[in-house]
Amino acid sequence: MSHLAALTKLLGPDASLISDPDITASYSRDQAPFAVSAPPFAVLLARRAEEISIALKYANKEKISVVTRGAGSGLSGGANATADSLVISLEKMSQIIEIDAANQIARVQAGVINIDLDNAAKELGLAYLPDPASRDWSSLGGNAATNAGGMCCVKYGVTSAHVRAMQVVLASGEIIELGKATKKSVTTYDFLHLFIGSEGTLGIITELTLNLVTRPAPPATLIATFPTIKSAAAAATALLQYRPSMLEIVDQTTLRAVEAWHPLGFEVAGAVLLMQLDENHSLCEVALETCKSFDLIDGVYSDDPNDAADLIRVRKMAYPALERMGATLLDDVALPITKIAEFVEKVEALSKRANLAIGIFGHAGDGNMHPTIVHDHGDAAATERAQKTFNEIVEIAQSLGGSASGEHGIGSIKAQFVANETSAKVIELQRAVKKVFDPNSILNPGKKIP
Numbered sequence: 001m002s003h004l005a006a007l008t009k010l011l012g013p014d015a016s017l018i019s020d021p022d023i024t025a026s027y028s029r030d031q032a033p034f035a036v037s038a039p040p041f042a043v044l045l046a047r048r049a050e051e052i053s054i055a056l057k058y059a060n061k062e063k064i065s066v067v068t069r070g071a072g073s074g075l076s077g078g079a080n081a082t083a084d085s086l087v088i089s090l091e092k093m094s095q096i097i098e099i100d101a102a103n104q105i106a107r108v109q110a111g112v113i114n115i116d117l118d119n120a121a122k123e124l125g126l127a128y129l130p131d132p133a134s135r136d137w138s139s140l141g142g143n144a145a146t147n148a149g150g151m152c153c154v155k156y157g158v159t160s161a162h163v164r165a166m167q168v169v170l171a172s173g174e175i176i177e178l179g180k181a182t183k184k185s186v187t188t189y190d191f192l193h194l195f196i197g198s199e200g201t202l203g204i205i206t207e208l209t210l211n212l213v214t215r216p217a218p219p220a221t222l223i224a225t226f227p228t229i230k231s232a233a234a235a236a237t238a239l240l241q242y243r244p245s246m247l248e249i250v251d252q253t254t255l256r257a258v259e260a261w262h263p264l265g266f267e268v269a270g271a272v273l274l275m276q277l278d279e280n281h282s283l284c285e286v287a288l289e290t291c292k293s294f295d296l297i298d299g300v301y302s303d304d305p306n307d308a309a310d311l312i313r314v315r316k317m318a319y320p321a322l323e324r325m326g327a328t329l330l331d332d333v334a335l336p337i338t339k340i341a342e343f344v345e346k347v348e349a350l351s352k353r354a355n356l357a358i359g360i361f362g363h364a365g366d367g368n369m370h371p372t373i374v375h376d377h378g379d380a381a382a383t384e385r386a387q388k389t390f391n392e393i394v395e396i397a398q399s400l401g402g403s404a405s406g407e408h409g410i411g412s413i414k415a416q417f418v419a420n421e422t423s424a425k426v427i428e429l430q431r432a433v434k435k436v437f438d439p440n441s442i443l444n445p446g447k448k449i450p
């Protein structure tokens, strides 16, 4: 019997097990432009943990590769299928099971879209804070599996700071619970956080218990222009003292791209910093004074929420503006914040050497930079140069004490960089951990660890 026939029999007639190649092809990859992929032999649109358990039990026995998929918005090829693999998609598991306002927690199925939880929490005066730019379409399970970050994470921490508990289906098909719904618990080894950022390689997250918080007040927003990226980056380190709920940086290449699309008047600046304060708005004035010690050209702030949308437009438009210039490769290295300026200088030199435009923007307060390489669509030589440049950017970050990925994950495009920042012993331990949870290496094989 074929694997498809066997799974159909085991899962029963109600299961959504798709084998139509026109449909399975659309589940073969995420948003990473150059990661390898192949259509899976089938896609299970799971509705219950028990269905996933049945599928994994069979896959484990037959040693079939299983690729877990949230919303497929990833940028590292993490959800990319391989030939003869089974994709298990969580998109149908999109129920907010419970919001417990008194305990400030939500229990959700892993396929719930991030913004849907925040919108539901909003009605109760609460918020789910982690805000990846993809929050309108990425799943909470995917966010946990990649430990997603976002703009407010400079103050509130990335996804890992907001997960209390989870349900996981192991490669063996067993269903386990990790963590506790309580705010504090140190009873066991912290397997919960081992699974956060595990990119579908240790188990399939089916349910999450997440922190909600009292909704922060609308922030005051400040925008400041600087003559050089060096001065802006130096100012960013000084601005951390005001506990910003957002601290973003945009370089001149990106400002020019935005200007060419929607003129906002920033093209003269060498770089722009955007800051939000959701508590003490009056500190904006003090922050501008601080910026003056770093060659501030100009700065304005407002605590009117409508102005905020205008002021942060330059950051929101950064990536789409670069995308208008050609095909893009978006990186997401993380650096010590004091190394941002040096990093940008080195990437600018690389941009000239490679003859490729590279716009740099990112979460200055977290040191998480998104250098975005632009090259001509359909130009094979430029594409090859862009991929080489992408790798060189990671190496530059690592040479400055940085990390290959701040939020998008290692997936299938960055495994070769892990050893540059991880000792052989630690890699050996990671492989041993993988073996404990997934002895036959059926879950996303070849991803995350080298």
Ligand SMILES: Cc1cc2nc3c(=O)[nH]c(=O)nc-3n(C[C@H](O)[C@H](O)[C@H](O)COP(=O)(O)OP(=O)(O)OC[C@H]3O[C@@H](n4cnc5c(N)ncnc54)[C@H](O)[C@@H]3O)c2cc1C
Binding pocket: 030, 031, 067, 068, 069, 070, 071, 072, 073, 074, 075, 077, 078, 079, 090, 110, 131, 132, 133, 134, 137, 138, 139, 140, 141, 142, 143, 144, 145, 146, 147, 148, 149, 150, 151, 199, 200, 201, 203, 204, 205, 206, 407, 408, 411, 444
């Ligand atoms: C325009 C754009 C902007 C983005 N902005 C940000 C940003 O600001 N911050 C950020 O962190 N990321 C960002 N991303 C990347 C992406 O949205 C995140 O990595 C997101 O967390 C992925 O969620 P997903 O549901 O789409 O997961 P997928 O892409 O489907 O999967 C991502 C990884 O998680 C695994 N996985 C998914 N669901 C589960 C599960 N239930 N159990 C176990 N493993 C699972 C997959 O196997 C894969 O390895 C952006 C992407 C785009 C396209």
